[in-house]
Amino acid sequence: MTIARKTHDRTTYxxxxxxxxRVLDARLHLLDRQLLxxxxxxxxxxxxxxxxxTGGDADPVGGPAVLTNLLTGPVLGTRILGGRPxxxxxxxxxxxxxxxxxxxxxxxxxxSQLDATWVxxxxxxxxxxxxxxxxxxxx
Amino acid sequence: xxxxxxxxQPVREADGTxxxxxxxxxxxxxxxxxxxxxxxxxxxxxxxxRTGSSFMGYERVDVRSPALLARWFAWRHxxxxxxxxxxxxxxxxxxxxxxxxxxxWAPGYxxxxxx
Amino acid sequence: MKRLLGVALxxxxxxxxxxxxxxxxxxxxxxxxFGLSLAWVVVVGVVGICLFAQMSGRVAxxxxxxxxxxxxxxxxxxxxxxxxxxxxxxxxxxxxAEVGGxxxxxxxxxxxxxxxxxxxxxxxxxxxxxxxxxSIMENVTGLLGLTLVVFAVALFQLGPDWGELAQxxxxxxxxxxxxxxSYWYYAIALFGAAMTPYEVFFFSSGxxxxxxxxxxxxxxxxxxxxxxxxxxxxxxxxxxxxxxVFLPRAIEVSSLSQIVLPVxxxxxxxxxxxxxxxxxxxxxxxxxxxSLSSGYTLAQFMGWSWGKxxxxxxxxxxxxxxxxxxxxxxxxLMTSVDPVKVTExxxxxSAIALPLTYLPILVVANDPEYMGTHVNGRATNxxxxxxxxxxxxxxxxxxxxxxxxGAGA
Numbered sequence: 001m002t003i004a005r006k007t008h009d010r011t012t013y014x015x016x017x018x019x020x021x022r023v024l025d026a027r028l029h030l031l032d033r034q035l036l037x038x039x040x041x042x043x044x045x046x047x048x049x050x051x052x053x054t055g056g057d058a059d060p061v062g063g064p065a066v067l068t069n070l071l072t073g074p075v076l077g078t079r080i081l082g083g084r085p086x087x088x089x090x091x092x093x094x095x096x097x098x099x100x101x102x103x104x105x106x107x108x109x110x111x112s113q114l115d116a117t118w119v120x121x122x123x124x125x126x127x128x129x130x131x132x133x134x135x136x137x138x139x
Numbered sequence: 140x141x142x143x144x145x146x147x148q149p150v151r152e153a154d155g156t157x158x159x160x161x162x163x164x165x166x167x168x169x170x171x172x173x174x175x176x177x178x179x180x181x182x183x184x185x186x187x188x189r190t191g192s193s194f195m196g197y198e199r200v201d202v203r204s205p206a207l208l209a210r211w212f213a214w215r216h217x218x219x220x221x222x223x224x225x226x227x228x229x230x231x232x233x234x235x236x237x238x239x240x241x242x243x244w245a246p247g248y249x250x251x252x253x254x
Numbered sequence: 255m256k257r258l259l260g261v262a263l264x265x266x267x268x269x270x271x272x273x274x275x276x277x278x279x280x281x282x283x284x285x286x287x288f289g290l291s292l293a294w295v296v297v298v299g300v301v302g303i304c305l306f307a308q309m310s311g312r313v314a315x316x317x318x319x320x321x322x323x324x325x326x327x328x329x330x331x332x333x334x335x336x337x338x339x340x341x342x343x344x345x346x347x348x349x350x351a352e353v354g355g356x357x358x359x360x361x362x363x364x365x366x367x368x369x370x371x372x373x374x375x376x377x378x379x380x381x382x383x384x385x386x387x388x389s390i391m392e393n394v395t396g397l398l399g400l401t402l403v404v405f406a407v408a409l410f411q412l413g414p415d416w417g418e419l420a421q422x423x424x425x426x427x428x429x430x431x432x433x434x435x436s437y438w439y440y441a442i443a444l445f446g447a448a449m450t451p452y453e454v455f456f457f458s459s460g461x462x463x464x465x466x467x468x469x470x471x472x473x474x475x476x477x478x479x480x481x482x483x484x485x486x487x488x489x490x491x492x493x494x495x496x497x498x499v500f501l502p503r504a505i506e507v508s509s510l511s512q513i514v515l516p517v518x519x520x521x522x523x524x525x526x527x528x529x530x531x532x533x534x535x536x537x538x539x540x541x542x543x544x545s546l547s548s549g550y551t552l553a554q555f556m557g558w559s560w561g562k563x564x565x566x567x568x569x570x571x572x573x574x575x576x577x578x579x580x581x582x583x584x585x586x587l588m589t590s591v592d593p594v595k596v597t598e599x600x601x602x603x604s605a606i607a608l609p610l611t612y613l614p615i616l617v618v619a620n621d622p623e624y625m626g627t628h629v630n631g632r633a634t635n636x637x638x639x640x641x642x643x644x645x646x647x648x649x650x651x652x653x654x655x656x657x658x659x660g661a662g663a
Contacts, residue, residue, distance in 0.1 A: 024165075060181070131384075133385055136385075
């Protein structure tokens with residue numbers, strides 16, 4: 001088996017069949033990309049992705065499965081430091097809101113409609129918005 | 140399941156032989172349309188025999204320059220292959236186990252025109 | 255005509271904005287200890303920052319993605335997080351040095367204790383960040399920074415032995431009692447002062463702030479390729495002034511008053527007043543840039559809304575980050591640490607962290623998915639690879655040299 005593995009290095013594997021839709025590799029196109037809302041306002045960086053089985057199985061492994069949500073929030077900390085947050089602490093942005101995948105991923109809705117933007121809103125309402133001039137255009 | 144459960148995990152064949160690490164997960168936008176885009180179907184996992192770290196696809200897409208860098212990254216990930224999702228048998232704390240007759244495919248794909 | 259004015263303004267602000275406390279201190283210290291024997295490093299550093307700034311500006315203009323978004327996307331959360339921690343810490347250190355520099359320059363003008371000036375300086379920086387438009391901020395500090403040309407004028411008025419200076423500049427070796435390790439240590443410090451990562455964070459984010467598109471790439475190239483070399487000439491003039499005045503007397507520059515002394519000797523009170531204006535403008539401008547860079551890097555890593563083109567309330571966490579960064583810098587200064595020493599350390603750490611920022615930009619500048627037809631050309635890539643080697647070598651050698659020389663002592 002070890003001999004076979006060595007030869008794999010130079011083996012050219014057969015090409016995969018052409019796919020009926022656009023190919024997205026998670027790390028290459030989605031993970032750690034900037035997420036923009038419908039007005040191009042930054043929402044978050046995509047920290048992780050959530051996968052669900054489509055066949056009604058609980059376990060998506062090996063069976064038909066799809067990407068359901070973009071994730072943000074505490075999951076960034078566990079990606080850097082290890083472990084994983086409980087499912088209830090995942091901040092989800094449904095794939096159905098995604099309008100385009102480009103050098104940034106774009107949503108079709110306003111960021112303010114998402115639960116995931118609560119920290120930004122909190123800092124705005126309790127800190128920055130209360131300092132005089134904070135709600136005016138720079139001159 | 141979240142993607143971190145999968146990325147960088149060691150990959151074994153059905154008989155336990157280690158074959159590498161998951162460096163990426165491939166989706167294809169051919170699921171049911173749920174919003175402006177189709178649902179991304181999990182198509183397969185990309186396995187590199189060497190290391191869990193990837194340099195963001197330098198080894199897969201047609202970025203060929205600077206040639207020295209491109210060659211170095213390609214060399215580090217030589218032997219990378221794609222396994223279809225239905226050939227993934229199990230995922231647990233010890234990593235990913237492939238099905239008994241799992242087939243390996245070339246990791247490249249047809250690149251969409253630049254936006 | 256309007257276009258020509260735009261080009262001229264861009265070039266002038268690039269010259270005036272090139273110098274910061276790091277360049278001022280490092281060039282003067284090096285001039286006083288090594289004469290012009292390290293002037294070649296300034297040339298290497300200027301070519302490097304031209305290349306690097308031009309690539310990151312082009313990436314930002316074409317793709318709309320600023321440098322730290324690219325770093326996060328290419329390196330992933332963990333490696334980019336480590337990069338963020340290092341870059342952010344160095345940025346705070348540089349910000350501390352710049353605010354300290356403003357206070358020291360104001361002390362020269364007023365004889366008021368710099369620790370009284372520091373809170374005033376920090377508050378003034380924040381007010382500009384809070385209320386002033388990006389373009390006005392950049393143009394005013396850049397144009398006022400041009401007064402540092404007085405260093406070049408002073409050099410002529412000092413009437414130096416030009417043959418001696420040329421001799422120094424072509425002798426690539428330590429002079430007198432200086433050793434090779436400290437020669438190389440200061441070579442890295444000069445390189446780090448010319449190629450500070452914050453300049454690249456600022457430059458690429460500035461391209462987004464000013465809504466550059468692929469059409470503006472030409473203009474930005476002129477700004478960089480003309481402005482930065484002139485900034486480099488000023489750097490060498492500072493070193494030459496110090497070499498003329500201090501090297502023969504074996505005095506090592508260790509304070510801001512010594513840095514400006516050659517100008518005062520050459521041009522009297524008026525020249526001194528001009529150079530103080532220049533230093534305040536340069537350090538104030540750089541304090542703005544480093545504060546902004548701390549906001550840019552964290553916001554871009556986390557994907558927060560950022561930018562001075564938005565109201566503060568629409569980039570709340572970005573503005574909060576800058577406030578916290580200024581407060582941290584101010585509290586470091588309040589411990590009575592010497593801003594000149596902070597500067598010397600910060601430029602070396604800049605050199606150490608440089609590869610982490612440089613490599614992702616180089617890779618993305620070659621990615622047609624981001625850049626379309628604006629990918630790097632062959633000549634740029636050849637030069638970029640040479641610099642990759644230089645940058646990695648400088649980064650790897652910095653800490654051993656720092657230990658071997660006791661930080662250049």
